[in-house]
Amino acid sequence: MIVNVEKCMHCGACVGSCPQNAIYLNDVVLEFTDDCNCCGRCVRACPVGALKLEVKK
Amino acid sequence: MKLKYDVVVVGAGPAGSLTARHAAEGGATVLMIEKKPEIGAPLRCAEGVSKEGLKKVGIKADRSWISADVSGARIVSPGGKVLQIDEKQAGNEVGVVLERHRFDKAMAADAARAGAEIMLRTSAVDVIKKKGKVTGIKARSYGEPLTVEAGCVVCADGFESQVARWAGIDTSLKAGDITTCFQYRMVDIKHDPEFCEFIIGSMAPGGYVWIFPKGDDTANVGIGVLLSKLKKPGEVKTYLDKFIAKDDRLKCGQPVEAIAGGVSVCAPLDKCIGDGFLLVGDAARVIDPITGGGIVNGMITGMHAGKVLAKCVESNDFSEAALQDYETLWRDDLENKLWRNWMAKEKFLTLPDKTLDSVIDTLNEVGVERVTVYNLLKAIRDRHPDLVKEFEEFL
The missing domain is CATH 3.30.9.10 (D-Amino Acid Oxidase, subunit A, domain 2)
Structure with missing residues (x-):
């Protein structure tokens, strides 16, 4: 998961939307844990489009 | 660092502050932590609230945190x-x-005056469990590790609702x-x-x-x-x-x-308590599914939680059985309405723009002051037979 720090507003919409509880927002730093299964819901939940799913090849 | 309290509240929004205040007023030792450096900021809210709602939770309107009367x-x-x-x-x-920057601070100040301690820039990173019972939290305070042992952990961390999930209640949403x-x-x-x-x-x-x-x-x-x-x-x-x-x-x-x-904007959770922890406010998913408003509902849960926790301190029992009173009290106040509004939300989602126009027409015809479920459904049947199909399940 890639976070565009210039767009991110640290609002936590992704955190509460994550079915895996795999996102941690420590005030300003957004971290994804190993529980992330790349479902992509946070990408749509982000009000400003700050998240991008990049599939590893 | 290691600390010990009767109650630790994670999150200093209105629900957390009311919990902290009522628990402290009842004699509990309370620590409330907030991950941000400022309570009430940044804003996460449209700030609308009813005077009636404030009254319900015993808050007197104060010019210092009201930005407009409507x-x-x-x-x-x-x-x-x-x-x-x-x-x-x-x-x-x-x-x-409201002016939430000021309102949230005023609610936290009331908690402080009642005896609750507050730590800013302190975020929970996990809960501590012993034999299936929650006994405290692990946190970081100004970048340093912190352990807080507590009889009860209050999950008041808002929409993110992570503490509850660590504690064992699935608050994830569809x-x-x-x-x-x-x-x-x-x-x-x-x-x-x-x-x-x-x-x-x-x-x-x-x-x-x-x-x-x-x-x-x-x-x-x-x-x-x-x-x-x-x-x-x-x-x-x-x-x-x-x-x-x-x-x-x-x-x-x-x-x-x-x-x-x-x-x-979900239906109420099945459970908001467990051994050594409870959920309040947005973390407990008590936002009204129709309006998206959560300030008053959150404060109602906080008020009940704080009062019940004060009783738990007397008996030093924070088991799920002891916290059951909280579950009963908040559900008596909110559960039926949350279910009804969630069902109504699910219905409204399916209505096209034209039908929404007719619904507003119908409401106007009935007259807002006379809107009851019965009057509304009667008007739909009498004047907008095209809508009957849409509202069949409510008729």
């Missing part, structure tokens, strides 16, 4: 039909528009039960400062656009869209920008603040 609400349908509701009938989300929001504080606009406005229809799929006055030429102008209706990243902001560009009252204005956030 006389009612207007619901505007896609075709421009307007339903005007005066303050008394509008429900929990109109009456006054995409159809999440609203994603974006809001500007706009200045130099030409709205009606007397009314909170809710604009419904397909320009805000599954949600609405709101204009909540903050003064003569200032308002919170925001949008909520249901996550299940979103297709592209960043679409919510685009929806709002489009709406503003088309609205003559708003397009002349400028933003002075932009905020974003998530709101749950």
Whole structure:
């Protein structure tokens, strides 16, 4: 998961939307844990489009 | 560092602060932690609340945290039909528009005066469990590790609702039960400062656009869209920008603040307590699924939780059985309404713009002051037979 720090507003919409509880927002730093299964819901939940799913090849 | 309290509250929003205050007033030792460096900031809210709601939780309106008084609400349908509701009938989300930066601090101050301690820039990173019972939290305070042992952990961490999930209650939401929001504080606009406005229809799929006055030429102008209706990243902001560009009252204005956030619009959780922990506020998913308002509901849960915790301290019993009183009290106040409004939300989602126009017409025909479920359904049957099919399950 890639976070565009210039767009991110640290609002936590992704955190509460994550079915895996795999996102941690420590005030300003957004971290994804190993529980992330790349479902992509946070990408749509982000009000400003700050998240991008990049599939590893 | 290691600390010990009767109660540790994670999150210093209104629900957390009311829990902390009532628990401390009842004699509990209380620590409330807040991950941000400032309580009430940044804003995550449209700030509408009813005077009736504040009264319900024993809060006296104070000029220092009220930024506007409104006389009612207007619901505007896609075709421009307007339903005007005066303050008394509008429900929990109109009456006054708050200044949350000040309001949240005032609620925390009341908790402090009751004896609760507050730590800022302190975030929970996990709960501590012993033999299946929650006995405290692990946290970081100003970057340093901190352990807090507590009889009860209060999960008041808002929409993120992570502490509850660590403790063992699944608060995760379906995409159809999440609203994603974006809001500007706009200045130099030409709205009606007397009314909170809710604009419904397909320009805000599954949600609405709101204009909540903050003064003569200032308002919170925001949008909520249901996550299940979103297709592209960043679409919510685009929806709002489009709406503003088309609205003559708003397009002349400028933003002075932009905020974003998530709101749950789900049915009530099966359980909000466990051995050594309980959930309050947005973390307990008690936001009204129709309005998306959560301040009063959150404070109701906080008030009950704090009072029950004060009793638990006397017997030094924070087991699930001892916390059952809290579950009963908040459900008595809120559960039926949350279920009903969630069902109504699910219904409204399916209605096209034209039907929404007819619904607003029907409400106007019945007369807002006479709206009861019975009157409304009768009017639908008598005057809008085309709507009967839509509301069959309610008839």
